[in-house]
Amino acid sequence: SVGEFKEDALEAISDIVNHKRIPLLVGGTMLYYKVLLKGLAPLPSANIELRSDLLKEVKIIGEIALHKKLKEIDPISADRIHPNDLQRVIRALEVFLISGKTLSALIKKSTYNFPYKVIQFSLIPRNMFLLYENIERRFRKMLDLGFQKEVEDLFNRKKLNINSCSINRIGYSQMWKFLSGHLSYREMFEQSITATRHLAKRQMTWLKRWNNIHYIYNDDINLSVNQILKIFKKFKSNIII
Structure with missing residues (x-):
């Protein structure tokens, strides 16, 4: 749960700081970061x-x-x-x-007060077409790695249904509908990609409202890293997000 994440993250951060290192929190769901910073x-x-x-x-x-x-x-x-x-x-x-x-x-x-100084970075792609290509490539890879079999195993559990929290998620719900006969395989694929694109748009909208964050608008990873290092050198901090 998000509450458990907050406690586990604080414990890990404390341990890293005690070893005189800088914790890096990378990726993940923004809601979890929000709870870590603001509390429940x-x-x-x-x-x-x-x-x-x-x-x-x-x-x-x-x-x-x-x-x-x-x-x-x-x-x-x-x-x-x-x-x-x-x-x-x-x-x-x-x-x-x-x-x-x-x-x-x-x-x-x-x-609740988060007990550390924070430098926050958000990588925002300039090229939305490239982002959409990456989203489709990622979902194809999920399918190649056995995503359908994973959902089939869940489908066969009597206690789960399309409204279960674990199933009513992007990719899972579309695959569930395919297995139920409500979508063709092509429809499942296209709807999963579309839903992920919409999620990415909402995430970027949310990030643009986020306080005290440095936006890195670059699709070149080396330029992004250099920008982050340049910003980081201006601060003395216990933690980066």
């Missing part, structure tokens, strides 16, 4: 029945209407959460329905 808000535990009701509701009214509902309740959270990010929209509504308080209000209550 005191949120209520998930309610499976309530979440199931919200999933049923979205099938009736659609994702856009559910996001509009969140905007009426919690406009701050709605502005931060993309309408297509169904899991986060449902979680924000779930928090309000359980606690009677908005997600944005509860987040403000966090008193």
Whole structure:
């Protein structure tokens, strides 16, 4: 979980700093970095029945209407959460329905302080066509390495379905629909690529709103490294992200 990640990361960072080294946190999901830097808000535990009701509701009214509902309740959270990010929209509504308080209000209550100085870098590709090529190449490689067999093994587990958190993810959900007979192999492939491209766009939008970050706009790895080193030499820091 993201909370477990935060504790494990802090332990690893402390160990590296104690050895007089500089920790490098590279790649991964930005939500995890955000929690590491800002901490977790005191949120209520998930309610499976309530979440199931919200999933049923979205099938009736659609994702856009559910996001509009969140905007009426919690406009701050709605502005931060993309309408297509169904899991986060449902979680924000779930928090309000359980606690009677908005997600944005509860987040403000966090008193956590990250105990290190940070230099943050984000590699942003200038050439979107190259990025899209890399996304397609990556998914082809996943298929070559046995991604279909991996999902088939999950498909055969009776406790999992298309709405399970572990399945309702890019690539997994499309492959699941292919195995269920709802998509052709070509449709599964194309929809997985398209969904990944949309995710990449949302990630870049999120990164552009990120505070205290150095954007490295280069598709040449050597130039990017030189830019990062030049920035790093200006600072004295315990950690880089």
